Amino acid sequence: MNYLAHLYLSGQNESIQVGNFIGDYVKGKQYEKFAPEIQKGILLHRQIDSFTDKHPKIKEAADLFRPRYGRYSGIVIDIVFDHFLASGWDNYSAVSLRNYSKHAYAVLLSHFPILPRRVKLFLPFLIQHKRLESYARFEGLSESLEIMARRTSLPDEADFAMQVLHANYSELQNIFNSFFKELLLFVEETFEVDIKKPASCGP
Numbered sequence: 001m002n003y004l005a006h007l008y009l010s011g012q013n014e015s016i017q018v019g020n021f022i023g024d025y026v027k028g029k030q031y032e033k034f035a036p037e038i039q040k041g042i043l044l045h046r047q048i049d050s051f052t053d054k055h056p057k058i059k060e061a062a063d064l065f066r067p068r069y070g071r072y073s074g075i076v077i078d079i080v081f082d083h084f085l086a087s088g089w090d091n092y093s094a095v096s097l098r099n100y101s102k103h104a105y106a107v108l109l110s111h112f113p114i115l116p117r118r119v120k121l122f123l124p125f126l127i128q129h130k131r132l133e134s135y136a137r138f139e140g141l142s143e144s145l146e147i148m149a150r151r152t153s154l155p156d157e158a159d160f161a162m163q164v165l166h167a168n169y170s171e172l173q174n175i176f177n178s179f180f181k182e183l184l185l186f187v188e189e190t191f192e193v194d195i196k197k198p199a200s201c202g203p
Contacts, residue, residue: 001048001183002082004132007104008092009048009183011193014107016041018115021108023049025116034114044191051186052078057179061172064164068157075154076161079135079144083165084176086136094198101132138162 001009003021010017019034019041026034031042052058058077065073089097105127112120126132134140142158149156165172187193 001052002078002135003126004082004135005078005085005180006045006048007132008085008100009187009193009195010041010044011195013037013041013193014110016044016193017104017107018111019043020045020048022116022119025118038114040191044187044193047190048183048187051183052179055179055182057175061175064168064172065161068160069155072154075148076145079141079148080161080165080172081176081180082135083138083141084173085180086133088177089136090198092197094196097133097136101130104132138165141165 006020006023007017010020015035015037019031019038021041023042023045026042031039034042053074058074061080062073062077065076069076085092086097089100093100095103108115108123109127112123115123129143131140131144134143142162145154145158145161146156148154149158184195188195
């Protein structure tokens with residue numbers, strides 16, 4: 001799961017949202033230096049990642065991208081799944097994606113002094129380019145992959161990723177829908193997180 005999903009799966013608690021957002025940048029027992037609710041968000045992030053990495057549907061989806069991305073194919077799935085969450089946002093939230101994103105940006109900025117250094121460096125760029133909302137568009141998804149290829153060890157294969165996505169869109173969307181229902185239930189039951197969903201999303 002990528003940024004949008006981690007924020008969404010944090011529910012309404014702003015401190016948990018912050019912890020879940022920074023989870024990748026807090027290693028080992030470093031989480032203990034944060035306030036208790038932020039610690040909960042960091043640990044929630046780790047459990048979401050563990051649940052995702054072990055799920056057979058994720059391996060099935062990642063295999064489509066493995067020819068060019070190899071062991072990094074799971075990272076591509078994280079970003080692709082944020083696309084499906086963003087593009088189908090009305091199925092998961094009664095708040096528009098734009099308003100949800102604006103609030104999330106404000107929450108993160110209000111906690112700016114305690115954010116890890118790497119997060120402080122990219123957060124202004126993420127907000128400026130409305131990254132959370134951009135996942136809904138193919139152009140935004142491709143741009144995210146290109147940015148990650150420049151700044152991390154992710155292979156520079158955005159064109160290939162988009163080709164695979166277009167060729168297997170329905171299959172990947174079905175995998176996401178099925179998997180995300182399971183992940184939602186896991187988070188709500190294990191961490192007692194209150195995620196406000198529209199009535200059409202069910203309990």
